[in-house]
Amino acid sequence: MRCVACKKEAKVKFIYAFCESCFIRHYEKRVRKLINKFKLIQRGDKILVAVSGGKDSLSCAEILASLRSIYKFKLAVLHIDVGVSTCTDFRTEEVIRSFCKERDIDFYIIRFKDFLGVDESVDIKELFKKTRRPICSTCGMLKRYLLNKFAREAGFNKIATGHCADDITKFFFKNWFSQNFDWIAKFKPFTPSSHPKIISRIRPLFECLEMENLAYVKFKNITIAGYSQCSYFLKKDKWDRLLKFIDEKRPDFKLNIVRGLEYIKIEVDKDRPLRECEICGEPTDRQVCSVCTFKERLSLK
Numbered sequence: 001m002r003c004v005a006c007k008k009e010a011k012v013k014f015i016y017a018f019c020e021s022c023f024i025r026h027y028e029k030r031v032r033k034l035i036n037k038f039k040l041i042q043r044g045d046k047i048l049v050a051v052s053g054g055k056d057s058l059s060c061a062e063i064l065a066s067l068r069s070i071y072k073f074k075l076a077v078l079h080i081d082v083g084v085s086t087c088t089d090f091r092t093e094e095v096i097r098s099f100c101k102e103r104d105i106d107f108y109i110i111r112f113k114d115f116l117g118v119d120e121s122v123d124i125k126e127l128f129k130k131t132r133r134p135i136c137s138t139c140g141m142l143k144r145y146l147l148n149k150f151a152r153e154a155g156f157n158k159i160a161t162g163h164c165a166d167d168i169t170k171f172f173f174k175n176w177f178s179q180n181f182d183w184i185a186k187f188k189p190f191t192p193s194s195h196p197k198i199i200s201r202i203r204p205l206f207e208c209l210e211m212e213n214l215a216y217v218k219f220k221n222i223t224i225a226g227y228s229q230c231s232y233f234l235k236k237d238k239w240d241r242l243l244k245f246i247d248e249k250r251p252d253f254k255l256n257i258v259r260g261l262e263y264i265k266i267e268v269d270k271d272r273p274l275r276e277c278e279i280c281g282e283p284t285d286r287q288v289c290s291v292c293t294f295k296e297r298l299s300l301k
């Protein structure tokens with residue numbers, strides 16, 4: 001197998017075959033093209049990249065770090081310690097901390113346990129099980145809440161995440177089937193703020209495949225954390241099997257889905273207007289936000 005660009009021996013093939021250096025060049029060029037096309041970065045931006053320690057968010061942080069000198073923006077990393085031993089451990093924090101130190105990026109960490117005001121010995125998983133809400137949904141709700149609150153309070157104007165074409169394709173099908181069109185409408189490379197307290201989102205890896213991110217961190221010698229992906233998330237569901245089946249027949253399937261999503265405009269029935277939570281002041285469409293409701297249910301202050 002030969003590299004399509006330089007004809008040397010290829011190391012990877014996702015859609016096209018590439019050698020190591022041509023792959024890195026091609027991958028970075030594709031991300032830069034997306035950033036320019038959707039004007040994801042402006043001079044003077046303060047961007048907070050959410051890093052779990054996995055291949056996707058570290059690839060995102062690596063690319064953004066390399067672009068600081070060209071686009072002239074400030075970059076920092078936030079890791080949220082979810083406090084579930086099967087999803088994260090002390091090595092995750094260390095891996096991200098040294099990644100940031102080597103690249104001169106400010107590193108912040110916040111912990112679910114501190115926010116919830118519970119003891120170090122409390123098992124977060126057991127705590128979450130006490131509500132009827134699925135664990136993943138509670139975890140996602142808290143992550144989104146803390147990420148936005150932290151970014152705003154620390155003065156960032158954009159949040160970057162490592163969401164890639166695989167996440168978005170799966171998310172698209174799941175939400176289309178359950179008719180959550182308002183969620184799909186928000187899944188773009190750039191989601192502008194919809195409330196003065198909500199920070200805009202950018203997704204620079206919108207057109208990158210999970211396997212490409214893996215190859216990128218490998219070729220760039222970036223250490224990733226062992227447990228960086230939620231252990232519940234790792235359980236494959238029928239969507240993963242279905243999408244894999246299509247992928248085998250059409251390797252460009254996910255890329256075509258996300259590129260299509262970039263263009264379509266979904267008109268949703270007017271969302272309920274956002275206001276501020278009566279308890280914490282964070283934006284919500286209800287009187288009391290879902291995080292405060294959750295805390296009340298568990299009698300947490």
Ligand code: AMP
Nearest residue numbers: 050051052056057078079080161162163
């Ligand atoms: P996931 O929902 O786990 O696929 O993660 C999607 C994106 O959310 C990742 O690419 C990260 O940018 C961000 N993210 C997920 N988990 C964390 C975490 N524990 N700390 C900071 N960012 C996270």
Ligand code: ZN
Nearest residue numbers: 277280289292
């Ligand atoms: Zn609240």
